[in-house]
Amino acid sequence: MLESLWSALSPFNLTLAFFGVIAGTLIGSLPGLSATMAVAVLVPFTFAMDPASGLIALGAVYTGAIYGGAYSAILVNTPGTPAAIATAMDGFPMAKRGDGDLAVTLSCIGSVIGGLVGALALLFLAPPLSTIALAFGPVEYFWLAIFGLSLIATLSKGNTLKGLIGGAIGLLLACVGSAVVGGDVRYTFGQVQLLGGIPVIPALIGLYCIPVLINLVVKPDDHLERRTAQVKGFRLLEALGLMWRSKVNVLRSSVLGTAIGILPAAGGSVAGLVAYSEAKRTSKTPEEFGKGATDGIIASETANSATVGGGFIPTLVLGIPGTPPDAIILGALLVQGIRTGPQLFTQQADIVFTFVMGLLIATILMLPVGLVMGRYAFKLIINIPKTALTPAVALLTVIGAFAIEVNTVHVLIMIILGIISWLIARIGFEASPIVLGLILGPIAEAGFVQAWLIGGAQGNIPAMFFTQPISLAIIAMTVLTLVTPFIAERRKRMKGVKT
Amino acid sequence: MKRFLTAVATTAALVTATTSFAADYPTKPVTYIIPYNPGGESDVTARFQEAYFSDVAGQDVVIQYKPGAGGATAWAQLNTLEADGYTIMNVNFPHAILQPAIKDVGYQTEDVIPAYIFHYTPDAIVVRADSPYQTLQDMIDDAKANPGSLTFGGSGTNSANHLAAVRFDQMADVTSTYIPFKGSSPAMAALLGNQIKAAMTYTTQGIKAGDQVRVLAIATDERVPSFPDVPTFKELGFDYVAGAYRGVTLPKDTPQDVRQKVSDIIGEINANPEFQQKLIENGYVLVDIPTDQMADWIEERRAEYAEGIEALKAN
Amino acid sequence: MSGQGASRSIAPDLAGALLAVCLGAYAIYETKDMSDLGAVFPTAAGTLCILGGVALTLLAFKNRSRPSDLTLERPDWPRMVALSVVLLAWAVLLKPLGFIISSLVGMTAVVWLTWRGAATVKAVVVHAVALAILMVGFYSLMVFVLRIAVP
Structure with a gap:
């Protein structure tokens, strides 16, 4: 293992990781230009490198791209990937x-810690942890998605009923x-283009970013509040202090992220949302959430x-990729002549360890890179005149919706959904519940149909849904999430009566 | 007059296009569209080809993903793309015969005729290593004793795996329950997690899962080198050789000589021993159906799938 | 600002409820051609929409005296409609006009719609240069780095 560390630390590999992180962060920060795309483009170049360097470059770009999504979420309210949805809520x-500078710094430190925990889990615990992926079958995914949907009740900022309708x-x-x-074939209006369904990333860009763009144009005020005080720099100490005070939250979110990342069908969006709602549920000031907590x-x-490290666990141990970028990296591994499976950690251990070392190094490099880039991104957004910001944002939405699958129809879908999103925001409907429904709906439905069919084959459908221990635990969590706000409300009222 | 001029212009354009294109095609990178998410067999084999494409053609190939509707989204778009040979697309069978036969998916099989079919992944029935089914016969006996209780996981509804499951039912005269998943990997995850009894999948998945699984039978003519101990369906008394065939297609209006050139390039990659070695190791079976044999090949497949398609429609 | 004082306008809630009920009804109507299992989710979601819409209506009437949680500003409708038209046209013309032309036209229109101050020659030149840089930058990113085939 030390040898792997040594080979990963060669000057060439370090340079590769450094530029990989920068490139990844840049691409990830542009909504729609996703980690998948960045990794896919890089793969052919890695064929020319030795396997270890190629893998380090891929891991670095991937890590950077996932982090880069935080910028657009924080600065323009547009999660460029589903994983950053919860970031936008307070960012x-x-x-x-x-x-914004504090938010960017916090997101950077948080990402580094989370990334390290995930990568260390991959390094030391991958084979045993991969059993988590197998313990989740159709029923468990169904309940997990229902649990995710129940978060609408906790997450909606305004009217819960409208949040519910939005989810539907x-x-x-x-x-x-x-x-x-x-x-x-459902609700396609005879349009072949709709056979593949509503594309998620263009929908995300439309639902979140187009309303921001419209408001920028129709309202005379500035995009972000300008601080009258002098620019405070990185606000690194302030951020570190906040992180220290939230150490339980940091730890819990890292563990949740790693564990949920292991589930091939769930991924970053569910992990971010579950960690967010747990943070809110256990917070002393839950009312701050959604207003910039x-x-x-x-x-x-x-x-x-x-989830980055977590997602590689089933990819490498079971050959079952968790996310599309994982799948591309898996493909690159196969082409390099690497066989996935439990034996990978014993027979071709040096390659795996080099790769994980590369991930760790990339994650650590993200700290300086992320802080500096985040600072400039924030300064840029806050200082750029509005008349230059709006065309740039408009161009980005178009490129993002188009580039993900090189499809002009996706641009149209994005804009139509965006205009609708702005209109219904005026009557109190937010984008987040709709997006939650869009992302979790397919997971829930696939799980439901599969579980129903399997239950039918076993001759007992209710037992399928209601007797598995993991399912029961998730159902209990769902109930807990749904009733907590009411209990908190009641407790508050009781206190109000006493004082 | 105007019409005449346009006609002249178009002809001139076509002539120059065809002559200049075919001679030195390709002169710039070629976009290679995969109609699925990354990580599946279509992606992996395209990545294998990518590594050799530039040696053969002198230009890179750029892989792009357009997933949706089991491949139908991309195939329905094929003929709206520029027919200059710089966009090629992966096309799979039986998918491209099955989908239009069952539902209106926005394309017909004739719209996506491949320029070259370069390999197939044989159908394989895979069970967990600790499964009570030691042989295919064990499975059939159990399925006969308890109709409907045998669960086959596979990728998608009305898909290649679904067709294979239906054809297996017909051959072995049993009733199984087919459980669709969103791809081969999730189906294998469900198998490894003991949620389903067997997977109706491909040899490639059996290799990826290693010794966590046992392959009961493979739908090839002869035994597959990676599984020397696994019998073929033929040995077990079922006349069944099938799998998912993958090829490369181009928009319909692509000049014939460019199509031929693409067919030659893919064929040349297929002839590379190193490439062959890599594919065989991973459970693929190479085949070579160039563009001039394609029409007959498609007709054979149509005839082969007809009965299974009727059964799927009746579902 | 709406300027309707403390009493709440229930119009937004009623509009939302109407929307939800119509959508739900349509969703359920469409399930007639679906298989049994395929209809489960659309029916459930449609039912949720209808129930939510009905509940929203009832609550709106019940709480009509409470102050609204919405601060309704009268938006600049002409700008809003113009922007929507620009964006839709941009999307539709992306293919026929090509990426560069449609995006340049689209961005120029967006700048024009955002513009509020006086248009000095210097400002116009600066913006033209900025747009050109944006365009060149993103075009090269897509074509040369990400190798996307751009129309």
């Missing part, structure tokens, strides 16, 4: 009130297209970066 309010609308959007599981950013960013 953007913070940026709005002039604390998201579920309906998720039904559009030809169902991979079941084969029905630092704990919200810490939870979301720590957890979604931890």
Whole structure:
């Protein structure tokens, strides 16, 4: 293992990791230009390198790209990847009130810690942890998605009922297209382009970013509050202090992120949301969440970066990739002549350890790179005149929706959803519940249909859904999440009566 | 007059295009569209080809993903793409015969005729290593004793795996329950996690899972080198050779000589011993169906799948 | 600002409820052609929409005296509509006009819509240069780095 560390630390590999992180962060910060794309483009170049260097470059770009998503979430309220949804909930309010620099620094430190925990888990615990991936079958995914949907109740900032309706609308959007599981063609209006369903990333860009763009144009005020006080620099000490005070949150989010990252069908979005809602549920000041609570950013960013290491666990041990970038890296491994499987950690251990070392180094490099880039991104956004910001944002939305699958129809879908999103925001409907429905709906539905069919084959459908221990635990968590706000409300009222 | 001029212009353009193109095609990188998410067999084999493409063609190939509707989204778009030979697309069978036969998916099989079919992944029935089914016969006996209780996981509904499961039912005269998953990997995860009894999948998945699984039978003519101990369906008395065939297609209007050139390039990559070695190790079986034999090959497949398609439609 | 004082306008809630009920009803109507298992989720989501819409209506009437949680500003509708048209046209023309032309036109229109101050020659030149740099930068990123085939 020390040898792997040594070979990973060669000057060439370090330079590679350094530029990989920068490139990844840049690409990831542009919504729609995702980690998948960055990694996919890089793969052919790695064929020319020796396997270890190639893998280090891929890992560095991937790590950077996942982190880069935080910038657009914080600075323009646009999670460029589903993993950053929860980051936007508090990140953007913070940026709005002039604390964008602090938010960026927090997200950077959180990502580094989460990334380290995930990578260390991959290094030391991969084979035993991979059993988590196998313990989750269709029923468990169904309940996990339902649990995720129940978070709408905790996450919606305004009217919970409207959040619920929004979630249902998201579920309906998720039904559009030809169902991979079941084969029905639904709500396509005869349009072939809709057979593949509503594309998630263009929908995210539309639902979140287009309303921001419209507001920028129609309202005369500035995009972000300008601080009257002098620019405070990185606010690193302040951020570290906040992290220290939230150490429980950091630890919990890292563990949750790693564990949920191991589940192939869940990934960064679920991890970020679950960590966020747990942070809110256990917080002493839950009412701050959604209005710029630092704990919200810490939870979301720590957890979604931890999924990077977590996601490689089933990829390498079981040959089952957790996310599309994992799948591309898996493909690159196969081409390099590496065989995945439990034996990988014994027979080709040096390659694996070099790769994990590369991930660790990239994660550590993210600290200086992220801090500096984040600072400049924030300064740029806050200082750029609005008349230059709006065309840039507009161009980015178009590119992002187009580039993900090189499809102009996706741009149209993005803009239509965006305009609708702005209109219904005026009557109190937010984007987040809709997005939750859109992302979690397919996971829930596939799990439901599969579990129903398997239950039917076993002759007992109710037992399928309600007797498995993991399912029961998730159901209990769902109930807990749903009732906590009411209990808190009641407790507050009781206190109010006493004083 | 105007019409005449346009006609002249188009002809001139076509002539120059065809002559200049075919001679030195390709002169710039070629976009290679994979109609699935990364990580599946289509992606992995394209990545293997990518490593050799520039040696053969003198230009890079750039892989791009357009997943959706089991491949149908991309195939339905194929003929809207520029027909200059710089966009090639992966196309799979039986998918491209199956999908239009069952539902309106926005394309017909004729729209996506491949320029070259370069390999197939044989169908394979895979169970967990600790499964009570030691042989295919054990499985069939159990399925006969308890109709419907045998669960086959596979990738997608009305897909290649689904067709294979239906054809297996017909051959072995049993009733199984097919459970669709969003790809081969999730199906294998469900198998390893003991949620389903068997996976109707490909040899490649059996290799990826290593000794966590046992392969019961493989749908090839002869035994696969990676699984010397696994019988073929033929040995077990079922006349069944099938799998997912993958090829490369181009928009319909691509000039014939460019199509031929692409066919030659893919064929040349297929002839590279190192490339062959890598594919065989991973459970693929190489085949060579160049563009001039394609029409007959497609007709054979249509005939082969007809009965299974009827059964799927009846579902 | 809406300027309607403390009493709450229930119009937004009623509009939302109407939207939800219509959408839910349509979703359920469409399930007639679906298989049994394929119809479960659309039916459930549609039912949720309808129930939510009904509950929203009832609550709106019940709470009509409470102050609204929405601060309704009268938006600049002409700008909003113009921007929507620009964005939609941008999306539709992306293919026929090509990426560069449609994006340059689109961005120029967005700048024009955002512009509020006086247009000095210097400002116009600065913005033109900025747009050109943006365009060149992103075009090269897509074409040369990410190797995307751009129309």
